[in-house]
Amino acid sequence: MTDLGTMCRVCGACDSSTMIEIEGLAKSYRHVAAVDGLTFTVPDGKVTAFLGPNGAGKSTTMKMILGLVRPDRGRATLGGLPYRELDEPLRRVGASLEAAVPHRGRSAYHHLLWLAQSNRIGRHRVHEVLEMVDLTGAAGRRAGGFSLGMSRRLGLAAALLGDPPVLVLDEPANGLDPEGIRRLRDLLRRLAAEGRTVFVSSHLMAEMAQTAEHLIVIGRGRLLADMSTADFVARNARSYVRIRARDPERLHRELISAGISATGRDDGSIAVEGASAAEVSELALARGLPLDELSTQTASLEDAFLRLTGGSR
Amino acid sequence: MTTALLRAELTKLRTVRGPMVALGLVLAVGAGIGALDGLSARGAIESHNPMLRPDFTAEQAGLVGIQYALLPMIVFGVLLVTGEYGSGMIGVSLLAVPRRGRFYAAKLTVGALAAVAVTVPATVASVTVTQLALGPYGTSPLAPGVPAAMAGAVVYLTLMCLLTAGVTVMARNALVPLAVLLPLVMAGSQILSVIDATSELSRFLPDRAGAQLTLVEPGAGDMGPAAGLAVLLAWTVAALAGGHLALRRRDV
Numbered sequence: 001m002t003d004l005g006t007m008c009r010v011c012g013a014c015d016s017s018t019m020i021e022i023e024g025l026a027k028s029y030r031h032v033a034a035v036d037g038l039t040f041t042v043p044d045g046k047v048t049a050f051l052g053p054n055g056a057g058k059s060t061t062m063k064m065i066l067g068l069v070r071p072d073r074g075r076a077t078l079g080g081l082p083y084r085e086l087d088e089p090l091r092r093v094g095a096s097l098e099a100a101v102p103h104r105g106r107s108a109y110h111h112l113l114w115l116a117q118s119n120r121i122g123r124h125r126v127h128e129v130l131e132m133v134d135l136t137g138a139a140g141r142r143a144g145g146f147s148l149g150m151s152r153r154l155g156l157a158a159a160l161l162g163d164p165p166v167l168v169l170d171e172p173a174n175g176l177d178p179e180g181i182r183r184l185r186d187l188l189r190r191l192a193a194e195g196r197t198v199f200v201s202s203h204l205m206a207e208m209a210q211t212a213e214h215l216i217v218i219g220r221g222r223l224l225a226d227m228s229t230a231d232f233v234a235r236n237a238r239s240y241v242r243i244r245a246r247d248p249e250r251l252h253r254e255l256i257s258a259g260i261s262a263t264g265r266d267d268g269s270i271a272v273e274g275a276s277a278a279e280v281s282e283l284a285l286a287r288g289l290p291l292d293e294l295s296t297q298t299a300s301l302e303d304a305f306l307r308l309t310g311g312s313r
Numbered sequence: 314m315t316t317a318l319l320r321a322e323l324t325k326l327r328t329v330r331g332p333m334v335a336l337g338l339v340l341a342v343g344a345g346i347g348a349l350d351g352l353s354a355r356g357a358i359e360s361h362n363p364m365l366r367p368d369f370t371a372e373q374a375g376l377v378g379i380q381y382a383l384l385p386m387i388v389f390g391v392l393l394v395t396g397e398y399g400s401g402m403i404g405v406s407l408l409a410v411p412r413r414g415r416f417y418a419a420k421l422t423v424g425a426l427a428a429v430a431v432t433v434p435a436t437v438a439s440v441t442v443t444q445l446a447l448g449p450y451g452t453s454p455l456a457p458g459v460p461a462a463m464a465g466a467v468v469y470l471t472l473m474c475l476l477t478a479g480v481t482v483m484a485r486n487a488l489v490p491l492a493v494l495l496p497l498v499m500a501g502s503q504i505l506s507v508i509d510a511t512s513e514l515s516r517f518l519p520d521r522a523g524a525q526l527t528l529v530e531p532g533a534g535d536m537g538p539a540a541g542l543a544v545l546l547a548w549t550v551a552a553l554a555g556g557h558l559a560l561r562r563r564d565v
Contacts, residue, residue, distance in 0.1 A: 067411040068565040084411045099565055100404025103396055110328035118321035118409045
């Protein structure tokens with residue numbers, strides 16, 4: 001779409017490529033820490049998923065990035081500037097948050113129109129974004145009467161209004177049906193392919209991780225992981241061998257005594273880690289123990305996330 | 314504050330129903346009460362009804378309607394702000410205009426301009442209609458003192474609108490400002506003014522003080538338009554400063 005080169009699109013002048021930088025960010029509500037010393041950088045031109053269970057502090061962090069909430073400590077900057085110091089911010093950062101919704105009584109068109117006027121964005125762009133999110137036909141209807149999906153699309157239209165190089169989206173997948181989620185994923189990838197930085201939060205961790213190139217995982221307001229999705233998968237998606245035997249107790253004992261880590265499961269199966277299916281099969285044959293099932297399982301990303309965030313809400 | 318922000322705030326104002334209805338009511342109530350007041354006064358004069366207030370003057374009668382137009386004007390001041398806080402719009406507004414002082418200034422400027430734009434015709438209509446209804450007992454809207462009182466009425470209602478808006482920003486909902494300001498204006502300050510202990514103080518309430526601006530000829534016990542304006546201004550500035558402080562400090 002636009003040739004970015006090494007130039008940052010936020011200010012167009014500096015050659016710093018870093019868009020969103022967060023440093024020692026902290027915020028407490030009534031002495032309960034919502035965000036507790038977060039430091040990370042959102043890489044340029046990719047989809048970065050901001051993951052964590054509900055209540056991990058994702059929304060609060062995003063609100064601090066966007067100047068809606070004042071941090072107790074630390075700072076969040078966009079191309080070096082706090083959001084509150086940006087002029088015509090919609091041309092630089094597009095955002096959709098659950099804490100920011102249109103007036104129920106105003107039409108979608110008028111909602112986008114005042115937004116455009118406030119940031120000196122041409123009226124033609126309002127029609128463009130309405131078309132983009134497939135709301136042209138509903139433009140004259142009041143936003144309060146919109147379905148959840150339509151409201152989401154209107155929020156997205158508002159975020160895209162200023163054709164911003166950076167998008168900050170809080171839980172855009174919430175409440176979407178599988179088809180909606182698929183379309184959202186396509187859109188996020190397309191936006192990144194256009195050279196935009198997309199920072200998207202979700203508590204559906206595995207769901208969103210598939211779309212993202214980079215992951216930032218938090219729990220209880222603290223950073224748990226900040227790495228590429230590929231690294232995360234390599235490190236966390238371990239495989240194991242699942243066995244069902246006629247005599248599971250005896251096989252379990254034999255595996256342990258052979259020095260193989262095996263865990264009995266509630267469903268009567270045995271999970272083996274650190275040994276291949278072939279090794280397990282050999283051992284069972286040598287001991288004369290018949291097997292009903294022998295398969296290699298890959299632990300899901302969801303499991304990996306649950307393990308990672310398990311101790312934190 | 315820039316013209317872009319003013320345009321955006323104007324679009325916000327004219328594209329929801331509530332505030333526009335309130336503005337329409339300012340006009341309708343001003344003219345409507347003016348007509349009723351003129352007719353009833355004329356009837357009282359013609360029938361030599363002793364209920365006609367002893368200090369009745371045709372000049373002052375025209376401004377009665379404006380006292381009542383104050384009610385929809387207060388509602389307008391509330392709706393101007395609750396359009397932001399009612400649903401979470403404030404979040405969108407501050408994403409678009411993160412410099413909160415600018416946002417606040419633009420919102421108040423557009424609110425004040427709208428208040429003036431509707432109070433001017435409301436006042437002219439109220440005075441004119443009252444004089445027409447009074448018929449032979451009426452006077453000219455240009456009689457000495459009347460134009461000044463009409464201008465005073467515009468200032469009065471506009472400042473009350475701003476005061477309300479400031480209070481509503483502090484409260485973040487319609488309930489508190491409506492529950493405090495409407496009863497105060499409708500009955501409270503009248504009641505307080507007839508109780509000996511509070512009558513002296515009640516003169517310094519914003520609506521009583523502001524009403525001084527609409528007097529064609531202040532009586533002996535009145536503080537007069539200049540003092541009334543000073544008191545109302547003090548209230549308004551305090552409310553606006555409070556709203557500003559709250560908006561600047563608050564998290565969304």
